[in-house]
Each structure stands twice: as C-alpha cells, then as structure tokens.
Amino acid sequence: MLGRLGFETAALDAKLLTQHALGLGALELAIRENEPVDEAHAADIAELVRRRMTGESVARIIGVREFYGLAFTLNSATLEPRPETELLVDMALGALPAGGRLLDLGTGTGCIPIAVLANQPDAMAVAVDLSALALAAARENAQRHGVGERISFLEGSWFEPLSPDGRERFDLIVSNPPYITSAVVETLASEVKDFDPRLALDGGPDGLAPHRIIAAEAAAWLKPNGRVLVEIGYDQGASVSALFLEAGFDDVAVHRDLNGLDRVVSAHHLEGCETTAL
Ligand SMILES: C[S@@+](CC[C@H](N)C(=O)[O-])C[C@H]1O[C@@H](n2cnc3c(N)ncnc32)[C@H](O)[C@@H]1O
CATH class of the missing domain: 3.40.50.150 (Vaccinia Virus protein VP39)
Structure with missing residues (x-):
C-alpha cells in the first residue's frame, strides 16, 4: 500500500511499524515473519500504516x-x-x-x-x-x-x-x-x-x-x-x-x-x- 502511494522507503517503513506494533526487534521479526498475526495486532499495524499514509514520519509514529x-x-x-x-x-x-x-x-x-x-x-x-x-x-x-x-x-x-x-x-x-x-x-x-x-x-x-x-x-x-x-x-x-x-x-x-x-x-x-x- 505505502509503495503504491509512492513512499520511497515503503518496505522499510512497513517493517519498522510492524516491529513497533508487535514489540519485536528486527532479528525477532525476521525469525517470526511467517507466523500469523492476531486480529488486535493486525488492527494496530493497520492504524500505524494509516498514520504513515498521512505523511507522518516513521520516527514520529514510533516516538x-x-x-x-x-x-x-x-x-x-x-x-x-x-x-x-x-x-x-x-x-x-x-x-x-x-x-x-x-x-x-x-x-x-x-x-x-x-x-x-x-x-x-x-x-x-x-x-x-x-x-x-x-x-x-x-x-x-x-x-x-x-x-x-x-x-x-x-x-x-x-x-x-x-x-x-x-x-x-x-x-x-x-x-x-x-x-x-x-x-x-x-x-x-x-x-x-x-x-x-x-x-x-x-x-x-x-x-x-x-x-x-x-x-x-x-x-x-x-x-x-x-x-x-x-x-x-x-x-x-x-x-x-x-x-x-x-x-x-x-x-x-x-x-x-x-x-x-x-x-x-x-x-x-x-x-x-x-x-x-x-
Ligand atoms: C530547529 S529546533 C532544534 C532542536 C534541537 N536542538 C535539534 O537540533 O534537533 C529549534 C528549537 O528552538 C526552540 N525555540 C524556539 N523559539 C525559542 C525561543 N525563543 N527560546 C528558546 N528556544 C526556542 C524550539 O522549541 C525548538 O526546540
């Protein structure tokens, strides 16, 4: 979605926002990337991506x-x-x-x-x-x-x-x-x-x-x-x-x-x- 909207760092942004929503480090996310995400966490990730789509930077979203x-x-x-x-x-x-x-x-x-x-x-x-x-x-x-x-x-x-x-x-x-x-x-x-x-x-x-x-x-x-x-x-x-x-x-x-x-x-x-x- 971010990529289609022209965000140059879409893949990295999505990874960082997902890590933040799930409370995982980069290595842990890589190890667990094929595990399913429960509904509550999926909603959290969607909300962070929505904020990114408004132009808010990843740093500001994750604080x-x-x-x-x-x-x-x-x-x-x-x-x-x-x-x-x-x-x-x-x-x-x-x-x-x-x-x-x-x-x-x-x-x-x-x-x-x-x-x-x-x-x-x-x-x-x-x-x-x-x-x-x-x-x-x-x-x-x-x-x-x-x-x-x-x-x-x-x-x-x-x-x-x-x-x-x-x-x-x-x-x-x-x-x-x-x-x-x-x-x-x-x-x-x-x-x-x-x-x-x-x-x-x-x-x-x-x-x-x-x-x-x-x-x-x-x-x-x-x-x-x-x-x-x-x-x-x-x-x-x-x-x-x-x-x-x-x-x-x-x-x-x-x-x-x-x-x-x-x-x-x-x-x-x-x-x-x-x-x-x-
Ligand atoms: C460009 S930012 C720099 C922030 C930080 N030093 C940095 O390099 O990322 C300018 C800072 O000056 C503060 N500022 C603006 N007017 C000021 C004033 N009259 N007296 C003191 N600080 C002020 C702002 O709140 C802001 O934190």
Missing part, C-alpha cells in the same frame, strides 16, 4: 529518532533531530576544552548537548527551550543516556532564563535555532510542515530572528576565548556571518555539511584574551 548513534524520544513539541546537525556535534566536541561548560539554545530533544556529553564525560551543559513539553522529552533523553546529572534544563526564551547574577560563563554556545522564513514554512513537505512543531521551524520574516538575538547577546555569556557554533540554512552563510562580525566576533567562518551545503557558522570571542602584537 524515537536516532541521532549521533543514540536514540532520542520525541513528542509533539520536539523537532526530529536531523543528520545534518551531527556536524554541529562533531565541531562542538572539537571546540569544547576538557571540563568545559556548554550552553545549548533551543534544545528540543536535547540531542546536541546529550550527544556531546555522552562523548565528553567531564563536560557540563545548560540547555534552554521555550517549550516545557520539549524540555520534558530532553530530560527523559538525558536520563536515558546517563548524562542527566551533568545537564540543567531551563525554560524560557534564548538567554532570558540564565541567571544574570554572578553571570555564569560558557566555553561554548551552540544552537540549531529555527531558521526557515515564515513564508517558506508554508511550502515545506507535509512530513515537516504538518508534524514538526512550528516553534522549531519558523525563524521569522527573514529566517534570521533567532540568529540575530544569539549573535547580539552571546558574547556576554562566553568566557574569554569562548566560541559559538550555530546551524544555518544553506543560503544563510553570508548573512549569519555578518551578524557575528557586527557583534565583534573574530574568526567567523562558514562550514559545509556532507552534502556540500553551508550548515554551520563558527565564531570566536577573543575579548578579554591577551593578544600579541605582530
């Missing part, structure tokens, strides 16, 4: 998506982590010093800081999101991957929930903020537009509203020599770089993902560092 080799629980307020974002994690792991402190803005499932902390056992993180429901998923994911003790989750808009008293500072600020222009959100594939939360997608009229706030305020929350890494849309390299240069950052650079598309802007906060005259 789990893999990212950086880890399984992340999803809910209606979380973006499905995308493979492109793994570049941000690779770069964060390269930029965070031993025992470093990381701030993640717009954490969603918590995929970025959880993947970093899972691979850097002495790092600590603070993760912010405007959505309480997204933070509930992020907390669950942090516990699941054994890093819950090293992450604090804060609800609020970008830097607002951070305590201004004593100004804790970070070695690295990362963010995959919403960066699609409001008009383009309407034109996205149903799988994204109808199922990923609007709050996770819409970056305002020019798609840059969150990047503007992050570029303007990040320096105040960074240690000297601290860095920022932000995900961007494929055509936002120049405009996001300009925001960080205007805000006084150095070494601003655009980095490409495995598809050769601009995906991350990095910026360096040298203020407060000793500089050597040439």
Whole structure:
C-alpha cells in the first residue's frame, strides 16, 4: 500500500511499524515473519500504516529518532533531530576544552548537548527551550543516556532564563535555532510542515530572528576565548556571518555539511584574551 502511494522507503517503513506494533526487534521479526498475526495486532499495524499514509514520519509514529548513534524520544513539541546537525556535534566536541561548560539554545530533544556529553564525560551543559513539553522529552533523553546529572534544563526564551547574577560563563554556545522564513514554512513537505512543531521551524520574516538575538547577546555569556557554533540554512552563510562580525566576533567562518551545503557558522570571542602584537 505505502509503495503504491509512492513512499520511497515503503518496505522499510512497513517493517519498522510492524516491529513497533508487535514489540519485536528486527532479528525477532525476521525469525517470526511467517507466523500469523492476531486480529488486535493486525488492527494496530493497520492504524500505524494509516498514520504513515498521512505523511507522518516513521520516527514520529514510533516516538524515537536516532541521532549521533543514540536514540532520542520525541513528542509533539520536539523537532526530529536531523543528520545534518551531527556536524554541529562533531565541531562542538572539537571546540569544547576538557571540563568545559556548554550552553545549548533551543534544545528540543536535547540531542546536541546529550550527544556531546555522552562523548565528553567531564563536560557540563545548560540547555534552554521555550517549550516545557520539549524540555520534558530532553530530560527523559538525558536520563536515558546517563548524562542527566551533568545537564540543567531551563525554560524560557534564548538567554532570558540564565541567571544574570554572578553571570555564569560558557566555553561554548551552540544552537540549531529555527531558521526557515515564515513564508517558506508554508511550502515545506507535509512530513515537516504538518508534524514538526512550528516553534522549531519558523525563524521569522527573514529566517534570521533567532540568529540575530544569539549573535547580539552571546558574547556576554562566553568566557574569554569562548566560541559559538550555530546551524544555518544553506543560503544563510553570508548573512549569519555578518551578524557575528557586527557583534565583534573574530574568526567567523562558514562550514559545509556532507552534502556540500553551508550548515554551520563558527565564531570566536577573543575579548578579554591577551593578544600579541605582530
Ligand atoms: C530547529 S529546533 C532544534 C532542536 C534541537 N536542538 C535539534 O537540533 O534537533 C529549534 C528549537 O528552538 C526552540 N525555540 C524556539 N523559539 C525559542 C525561543 N525563543 N527560546 C528558546 N528556544 C526556542 C524550539 O522549541 C525548538 O526546540
């Protein structure tokens, strides 16, 4: 049925949905594939396939998506982590010093800081999101991957929930903020537009509203020599770089993902560092 409707991964989708409905792993399903399925389970499988036919992704239906080799629980307020974002994690792991402190803005499932902390056992993180429901998923994911003790989750808009008293500072600020222009959100594939939360997608009229706030305020929350890494849309390299240069950052650079598309802007906060005259 899914194949006839043009779903490119119909066979895999059907297998994953069947595994989920029957509570079986891939190997167990393969071993038992010729056994009859009782009526109740057949109805469950049919319902999951019906949902898939409406455009809902398999990950959203089964409530789990893999990212950086880890399984992340999803809910209606979380973006499905995308493979492109793994570049941000690779770069964060390269930029965070031993025992470093990381701030993640717009954490969603918590995929970025959880993947970093899972691979850097002495790092600590603070993760912010405007959505309480997204933070509930992020907390669950942090516990699941054994890093819950090293992450604090804060609800609020970008830097607002951070305590201004004593100004804790970070070695690295990362963010995959919403960066699609409001008009383009309407034109996205149903799988994204109808199922990923609007709050996770819409970056305002020019798609840059969150990047503007992050570029303007990040320096105040960074240690000297601290860095920022932000995900961007494929055509936002120049405009996001300009925001960080205007805000006084150095070494601003655009980095490409495995598809050769601009995906991350990095910026360096040298203020407060000793500089050597040439
Ligand atoms: C593109 S999603 C990224 C989620 C996750 N970091 C990832 O990479 O999959 C952007 C996230 O920003 C959050 N967000 C949107 N507006 C926000 C705001 N004003 N303050 C904090 N978080 C916000 C959304 O709820 C969403 O979780």
